[in-house]
Amino acid sequence: MxxxxxxxxxxxxxxxxxxxxxxxxxxxxxxxxxxxxxxxxxxxxxxxxxxxxxxxxxxxxxxxxxxxxxxxxxxxxxxxxxxxxxxxxxxxxxxxxxxxxxxxxxxxxxxxxxxxxxxxxxxxxxxxxxxxxxxxxxxxxxxxxxxxxxxNPYIPDIAGMDEFQGRKIHSKWFRFEEHFDGLKVAVLGCHFSGEDISMLVAKFAKKVIVCHRRKTEEFPPSFPKEIEQRPPFVRMTKDSVVFPDGSSEKVDAIIFCTGYRxxxxxxxxxxxxxxxxxxxxxxxxxxxxxxxxxxxxxxxxxxxxxxxxxxxxxxxxxxxxxxxxxxxxxxxxxxxxxxxxxxxxxxxxxxxxxxxxxxxxxxxxxxxxxxxxGFEPLSPVIQMIWDDVMDERYMNIINTHEFDYLVTGPSSYRCLTPSKAKSRVSKAENVVRK
Known part of the structure; x- marks a missing residue:
């Protein structure tokens, strides 16, 4: 618009x-x-x-x-x-x-x-x-x-896709985390949607396994420990996902957080x-x-x-x-x-x-x-806050949505620390960045 x-x-x-x-x-x-x-x-x-x-x-x-x-x-x-x-x-x-x-x-x-x-x-x-x-x-x-x-949701072509008898959906069709109550769920892909959806589903599911290829140092250390991390599965059976090393895990549902084309x-x-x-x-x-x-x-x-x-x-x-x-x-x-x-x-x-x-x-x-x-670019503060948000998703992903920001100028802002965010790193506590 x-x-x-x-x-x-x-x-x-x-x-x-x-x-x-x-x-x-x-x-x-x-x-x-x-x-x-x-x-x-x-x-x-x-x-x-x-x-x-x-x-x-x-x-x-x-x-x-x-x-x-x-x-x-x-x-x-x-x-x-x-x-x-x-x-x-x-x-x-x-x-x-x-x-x-x-x-x-x-x-x-x-x-x-x-x-x-x-x-x-x-x-x-x-x-x-x-x-x-x-x-x-x-x-x-x-x-x-x-x-x-x-x-246009993308779902990779994985062996055994048609054989799997559990529930499988792309994140585009994910609506209610309650629908996975008591289930064992595999989430394939772990960028923004994969992170957020897996944390929501974990509130109700019996078990959540997030499957991704990100390096250890690239993955948020603050990610909930109760959510198991595994590499992307390479095959599916009627009731399981199979990983590259041949090990498998029985699951009731698979959510493909694999992006769009x-x-x-x-x-x-x-x-x-x-x-x-x-x-x-x-x-x-x-x-x-x-x-x-x-x-x-x-x-x-x-x-x-x-x-x-x-x-x-x-x-x-x-x-x-x-x-x-x-x-x-x-x-x-x-x-x-x-x-x-x-x-x-x-x-x-x-x-x-x-x-x-x-x-x-x-x-x-x-x-x-x-x-x-021939016009002025966006204020630098937009990029500055974006960078801060990416840092916070890494360091404090559970509480990121609790943080509030106040723009104080074209190149400065105040990042406020909520009382709930106990684990927030000191570098960002109530700090003004210019």
Missing amino acids: EKSEHLSAFPDLFGPVVFEQNFWPGGLWQYTDMTGNDEFGLAVNSALYNNLQVNIPKEIMEIPGFPFPKEWNKSYITRQQCLEYLNMFADHFNLRKHIRFHTHVRNVQPLKEVSENGKSKWLLTFSPVNQMSEVKQEKFDAVFVCNGHDS YSFPFLNDGLITIKDERIEPIYKHMVHIEHQNLIFFGIPRQLPYFPHFHEMAKFAIKLLAGKITLPSEEEMRAESEAEYQARLKEGKPPIFAHYMGDGHRQTEFNAQIAKLG
Whole structure:
């Protein structure tokens, strides 16, 4: 929605139309108990669980210029509050009038016909969700792709998958930890969702085994000791998981916290390629190199999304308005390839092509598009708090959501220590960082 807010600020230049498959704003943040497909046969979009708390503080989630309500005094907000915030944003900027709710986009393709700026026009094919047999088409001068990256769950192909007779779900379909009461549960994967879900399930399950390949020094030492850690299992039987050394463990349920894969089923064949989760040809993780009026939001992973998408929207609008001159196609391809090769030399796997979780990458990414766009980058305090949060998840994962933050300036903040967080390391106790 940040994108349509920027577009709607220039009514003489742009007439934004937003295609939204759901009934109301909020996208991923619209929770439902439903899993699988909805009543219209389309995949349920929500990847939230009932008791979800946002895993970064609201102080680095805020859309620039649109603060969270002052009465929300806790840093870690609930999924309900996040959805409410997005709806407040939509109402404040009167965005609903631009949104065609309950609309399913079938195809996006470039045309030989060009706009006044010499760029290809685009033909969108779409249908009302409740009347999929009705196919409509409409032409546009530019397309923003905003379907995110958490809709296509990835489950690895493990031997014996069909043989296992217990319950198995992807984290996208996890809703209630109580549903695992008294069960022995294996959780495969242990990044944010794997950590959080395994700790929730452990409150009810008979036993939880989290299976991951992280090195000992990379895993939070504060992780609950009652949750057993094992390497990823390599085979499944009707009632067990089998580990690389041949040992096995009987389990009643398996939760796959194995992430998502990029998916753009509506894009015309040949527009992009995705290999090992690297999307090409894309410049700065957002601009299609050959069709520069096709702009993606949601490709970068692991960063505070709302403020960064706001910055990307500013860049996109200036690009469409002709206020940004991009390098040549050859130069953009070379720069993108150089960045990718640099990641590989650091030891990152190919699937990390668009990850920004290393801290400095977020700052560099924002600084680069701000420089190209001729606007100020985000305040350094966003990166500073992000780094602190990552430290705290490592040192005090059980109590991380109890911590509160107070921004005191563009480059300073106060990190408050709650009374419940007995194990918090001294370096962060009630300290001001500048």
